[in-house]
Amino acid sequence: MITVKNLKKTFDDTPVLESINLEVKKGEVVCLVGASGSGKTTLLRCLNLLETPDEGSIRIGDKEVSFGEDKLSKKDIKDIRRYSGMVFQGFHLFPHMTLLENITQAPLTAKQQDKETIMKEASVLLERVGLSEHQDKFPDALSGGQQQRAAIARALMMHPEVMLFDEPTSALDPQLVREVLKVIESLAKEGQTMVIVTHEMNFARRIADKAFFMDEGYILESGPAEQVLTDPKEDRTREFLALLEDE
């Protein structure tokens, strides 16, 4: 589903990602873990070209782009983005729209389905994330957990092959984390392909097939989630996990 080769990214001459290689198969759930500043967000944002890598290539679905020589065309960017949906740490719901409008805006704009189908699907999805009775409220009137569940539904409305999550629960009060993780877990059970940046280690061990440990822009260790997150080979990974346990 996703193949990344030799990806490199620098911000103003500071390397942030270095020779990143990774593969995500259809139906796999992959977790990205690592210390703050290690490049997890940047890697995720490269996958939908919110950041443009300097070198390397990304294949996602049937679309492949390489970076370095030519500037990316609008069409390349559009084609790549078709395959993924993204959930941000800060939700980024559209504040001037109700929840229902939030999740139907993009499909209604894209016009790939008729309105009736879109509305039907929206109500099914809202039900599924437990927000049916809030569909006419504005985001500002809802808790962070509710907003993040709405943001997940909004991304799902576009039927992405891959869902990208960037610390989806980091901005939430502890008691709201579970309701969001439950939604993500149910997606995993359905076979949704996902790449998740998270510090929730128990959650990651439970649902991830693979885990990547990032350190200073490199993928330092990768393998089955169970192994990487419980019994890692690298000392750095071990230190990182120990730090999290202490908290």
Next chain:
Amino acid sequence: MFETFGNIRWEYLFDYELAIDSLPFLLQGLRITMVIALFSMFFALMLGVVIGVARMSKFAIFHLPARLYISFMRGTPLLVFVFILYYGLPVIGLEFNNAVVAAIVGVSLNFGGYLAEVVRSAILSVPRGQWEAAATLQMDYFQTLRKIVIPQATRIALPPTFNIFMDVVKGTSLASVITVQELLYSARLVAGRTYDSMTMYISAALIYWMVCIVIGYFQDRLEIRYNRYLSK
């Protein structure tokens, strides 16, 4: 001290009978004032959106002229600009046969520069995350601008835009110096005839104030509407 205060001859300051008698005449003037103000505000808004968006372009052929325009309009007094239009342009063969048109052109062009800055800062105030979320939902630039950014930017732009609207209304008084018989000009005519300038200027001031109160009322209504999605 209160005694001197008590000795003031109020009728020297404001002769309310004259004020009432001259009111119909002043309201005639107000009509012209409002025609200039409304047309000017309309054109200034159009200009403001176009120039504000051009100013944000990454292409120099758009943002350089926009910058120059904004700089010039913000840096020249409206009065001087109106003089140039009305007295200067005929010299090079462009004559405004109608002083009202000259006033509208002058006021629109001038305030268009200010509104361009309002438009630009309002659009920039919409968080980057909004653009990014829309991008990941496969919305393109103009779809995002129209559905996501402009509605949010409008809320931010309302108060400064209404400030400018009030400035436009008051700025139309400069048309009196190019012989447009608007509110201030009418007041001055009566003042000249009756030798009671103070009463007439106070009357004019009160009428400008009333107009701005009405504008402020519409501002409040719109703000309530655009703020309804915010709790508190």
